[in-house]
Amino acid sequence: MAPATTAVPPAPPGTPFAIRMREVTVRYPNGVVALDRISLDIEAGEMVSVVGLSGSGKSSLIRTINALVPVTSGELEVGGHRIDGARGRELRAVRGQIGMIFQGFNLAKRTTVLNNVLVGRLSHAPWWRTMLGAYTAADRRLAFEALDRVEILPKAYQRAADLSGGQAQRVAIARALTQEPRLVLADEPVASLDPPTAHAVMGDLRRINQDLGITVLTNLHLLDLARRYGTRLIGLRAGRIVYDGDAASADDAVFEEIYGRSIGAQDVLEK
Amino acid sequence: MTDLQIPAKPRGRWKPYAATLVIVAITAVTLSPQWGIAFGFDAISRNWQNGVGKILEMLSPDFSFFPRTVAPLLETLQMAVIATLVGSLLGLPLSMWAARPTNPNSVTRTLVRTALNIVRSVPDLLYAAVLVAMVGVGALPGILALVMFNLGTIVKLVSESIEANDTGLLEAGSAAGGTRAQINRALALPEVAPAFINQTLYVFELNVRASTVLGLVGAGGLGLLIDAVRTFYRYDQLSLIILEILILVLLLDKFSDVIRRRLV
Ligand SMILES: Nc1ncnc2c1ncn2[C@@H]1O[C@H](COP(=O)(O)OP(=O)(O)OP(=O)(O)O)[C@@H](O)[C@H]1O
Ligand SMILES: [Mg+2]
Numbered sequence: 329m330a331p332a333t334t335a336v337p338p339a340p341p342g343t344p345f346a347i348r349m350r351e352v353t354v355r356y357p358n359g360v361v362a363l364d365r366i367s368l369d370i371e372a373g374e375m376v377s378v379v380g381l382s383g384s385g386k387s388s389l390i391r392t393i394n395a396l397v398p399v400t401s402g403e404l405e406v407g408g409h410r411i412d413g414a415r416g417r418e419l420r421a422v423r424g425q426i427g428m429i430f431q432g433f434n435l436a437k438r439t440t441v442l443n444n445v446l447v448g449r450l451s452h453a454p455w456w457r458t459m460l461g462a463y464t465a466a467d468r469r470l471a472f473e474a475l476d477r478v479e480i481l482p483k484a485y486q487r488a489a490d491l492s493g494g495q496a497q498r499v500a501i502a503r504a505l506t507q508e509p510r511l512v513l514a515d516e517p518v519a520s521l522d523p524p525t526a527h528a529v530m531g532d533l534r535r536i537n538q539d540l541g542i543t544v545l546t547n548l549h550l551l552d553l554a555r556r557y558g559t560r561l562i563g564l565r566a567g568r569i570v571y572d573g574d575a576a577s578a579d580d581a582v583f584e585e586i587y588g589r590s591i592g593a594q595d596v597l598e599k
Numbered sequence: 600m601t602d603l604q605i606p607a608k609p610r611g612r613w614k615p616y617a618a619t620l621v622i623v624a625i626t627a628v629t630l631s632p633q634w635g636i637a638f639g640f641d642a643i644s645r646n647w648q649n650g651v652g653k654i655l656e657m658l659s660p661d662f663s664f665f666p667r668t669v670a671p672l673l674e675t676l677q678m679a680v681i682a683t684l685v686g687s688l689l690g691l692p693l694s695m696w697a698a699r700p701t702n703p704n705s706v707t708r709t710l711v712r713t714a715l716n717i718v719r720s721v722p723d724l725l726y727a728a729v730l731v732a733m734v735g736v737g738a739l740p741g742i743l744a745l746v747m748f749n750l751g752t753i754v755k756l757v758s759e760s761i762e763a764n765d766t767g768l769l770e771a772g773s774a775a776g777g778t779r780a781q782i783n784r785a786l787a788l789p790e791v792a793p794a795f796i797n798q799t800l801y802v803f804e805l806n807v808r809a810s811t812v813l814g815l816v817g818a819g820g821l822g823l824l825i826d827a828v829r830t831f832y833r834y835d836q837l838s839l840i841i842l843e844i845l846i847l848v849l850l851l852d853k854f855s856d857v858i859r860r861r862l863v
Pocket of ligand 2: 386387388515516
């Protein structure tokens with residue numbers, strides 16, 4: 329492997345992660361190039377929205393950052409930790425500090441909300457405790473606090489299967505918060521929620537960013553949400569960054585530029 | 600409409616036809632006079648008087664025989680309980696090793712799968728016969744034979760159920776930095792628990808029935824007694840044993856129904 333050209337030392341404990349990508353290419357085994365030589369710097373504590381058409385590479389970008397998808401070539405650093413080529417214990421330690429939120433919630437439906445949220449402690453708690461399910465009082469307290477932060481604490485002992493979509497996504501957010509993350513990645517977190525719930529969940533993500541100072545990167549396909557909840561907007565098309573700038577000032581012309589077509593009612597939440 | 604770009608047709612569409620052809624061919628061979636199995640219904644008409652006599656005898660079970668059946672009956676039950684316990688406790692981790700979502704490592708997965716396919720392809724009666732020769736007559740070879748049978752069944756069915764489940768939740772565990780074992784414990788386990796409990800109850804029922812047959816080769820339980828009364832042509836006693844097995848299986852069916860409703 330080439331010597332690491334690390335620009336930043338590992339982020340000190342408790343501080344949010346920055347992301348540094350240099351010429352990152354992701355090619356799937358079937359030959360599809362999802363990310364095409366992307367260079368990108370995200371500062372610690374930023375709230376970034378990523379938009380783009382379906383298939384433009386939004387999910388690939390997010391999943392590359394926590395190495396769920398491997399980098400084919402290029403350099404990727406998260407919080408000063410080299411991600412491309414990282415494996416095993418080292419990779420798990422970094423992932424333990426990156427919360428991830430999925431479009432489909434990805435909860436274990438047959439167990440309790442609390443057990444789902446405690447998954448956020450997997451990489452922090454001693455191995456034997458996680459295997460026995462005997463988490464410390466401190467770990468459980470973190471889980472309860474996270475549930476409280478997204479206002480779903482009363483559901484702690486309910487089965488995850490019995491939650492509504494909005495509640496399930498809040499549990500997923502609580503799971504991410506229980507990691508005490510320094511970066512939160514959200515892949516279309518509100519795509520399967522109704523408009524009021526979507527706003528509530530986006531509000532939760534914004535508070536995570538503003539109150540806790542955590543870096544947040546969110547994939548969205550609805551332009552008004554991207555504009556309203558992000559401070560920075562990144563536009564992807566065919567695996568390349570075609571826009572990178574201030575979110576609030578991005579007008580419809582910018583989105584038409586990103587999408588390569590005119591903007592319609594399907595691209596916004598509020599008609 | 601101009602220039603409709605129809606994607607290339609994926610290959611492999613002939614597979615259903617090929618499968619149908621193979622099934623038809625196998626059926627034809629099986630029924631053909633040269634290569635097929637030889638059987639005829641005339642054997643029934645030749646021997647029916649014989650059969651009626653036995654059936655009449657069996658219709659009047661010898662209840663005075665009951666005290667002598669109690670101990671073997673309990674032994675059969677004990678064998679089934681122990682074998683189910685051991686088989687399912689070993690089967691659970693093996694099921695996770697044998698399923699792709701819970702074990703992405705194709706080398707160990709193939710290893711476990713192949714080993715268990717071999718285990719499953721040997722009939723339990725054969726295990727019992729071999730084990731009786733190895734460790735002697737009694738309940739132990741019967742239990743070991745049942746454990747092998749249980750492992751094969753549980754691992755096959757539970758690992759298939761893991762593969763049929765949604766795997767997104769396991770990805771959430773990877774994203775949180777969990778090890779494979781942690782993820783399987785925290786996320787895969789609660790999801791497969793119902794399938795696992797169902798299979799365990801099912802093999803328990805099968806074990807009770809099987810352990811009666813295993814005794815025929817000396818592997819403990821009611822089978823030993825069945826063998827003895829059969830040798831002396833005591834069909835009235837045999838029918839009492841069959842009646843007891845029937846009642847036992849019915850009771851167990853109720854019992855597992857109750858557990859299933861509680862747990863699953
Ligand atoms: N696991 C995979 N294997 C092969 N190709 C993939 C895989 N995942 C995504 N792709 C391909 O990579 C490209 C980018 O996909 P990606 O999921 O990143 O897009 P997206 O912007 O998230 O789309 P959407 O809005 O529909 O979620 C697409 O062409 C897709 O077909
Ligand atoms: Mg996507």
